[in-house]
Amino acid sequence: AAELLNQKADSMGFDAISMGGVLSWLMDCLDRGLIEPQELGVSQKPCFNPEGFDIVNDSMHNAVLGMALIDEMVKPDGLINLKEGARKYARQIARKKGKEVIDCFLYVSFARHGWMVPNQYWTPGALSPMAIMGKYYMNYGKVFIPPRELGRENAKRMIAELSLDNLGMCRFHRAWAEDMIPEIIDKLFGNKDKFLDTLKLTASRINSRNASIFWESALNIDFVYSFLKKQKDEGNNHPELEHWLNRFDSDKHNAALDFWYDIHKGIHESLSEFPV
Incomplete structure (x- = not known):
């Protein structure tokens, strides 16, 4: 599942660490009900409950969902507009839905538009x-x-x-x-x-x-x-x-x-x- 999702990110020209941070944020928002699947152009929510988590099947479910989210990011008319970065996209959603949306996103900020997912430490x-x-x-x-x-x-x-x-x-x-x-x-x-x-x-x-x-x-x-x-x-x-x-x-x-x-x-x- 991880290799499948990583290959998808690579093939679309995304850095895997950055994409992992963005996808985990979006999936967290979906899991908490802060954003509905249809608002992101997908039809399902992730399997995020550690209780009873099926490592093989639930991981694949999340990978398929992640690939669908990436597809929505690269569509010319996609619902996930990252043209000016995930940080600005998060702010736009938060203005409508509340700061809780941003509070699920781990990132560092620079000036008005700069951002990045931190190194994985x-x-x-x-x-x-x-x-x-x-x-x-x-x-x-x-x-x-x-x-x-x-x-x-x-x-x-x-x-x-x-x-x-x-x-x-x-x-x-x-x-x-x-x-x-x-x-x-x-x-x-x-x-x-x-x-x-x-x-x-x-x-x-x-x-x-x-x-x-x-x-x-x-x-x-x-x-x-x-x-x-x-x-x-x-x-x-x-x-x-x-x-x-x-x-x-x-x-x-x-x-x-x-x-x-x-x-x-x-x-x-x-x-x-x-x-x-």
């Missing part, structure tokens, strides 16, 4: 307010990092990833390449220091155009909140983890806003051309 780094997302310019480790520090770690990753990108190096080799690239540049051109300085300057200039938007979906907030609770359940006793859990327990929206801005602060203070 259950960690706050995947929802960070970076100037470029989707290229692993962020820390996506599984352990809690205080948000201000997470922002700084994101900035470090951005600079390191830029060194790979600029030299055409596959990031799967980053474990050795990030250490060796400056030395290679120095051996070949004698410009190690200039190379490293230019990477930092490039990152700073990219970040100067950072127009990230605070999480628009309640699902983003729950994504982070559940990560924090999971860390606590697994025995992480970091004092800041306790602080943020208390904040989220008390008022998760305002806690999320402060958490997001702390990441933002760490990014900007690290990528300033003339840091203090």
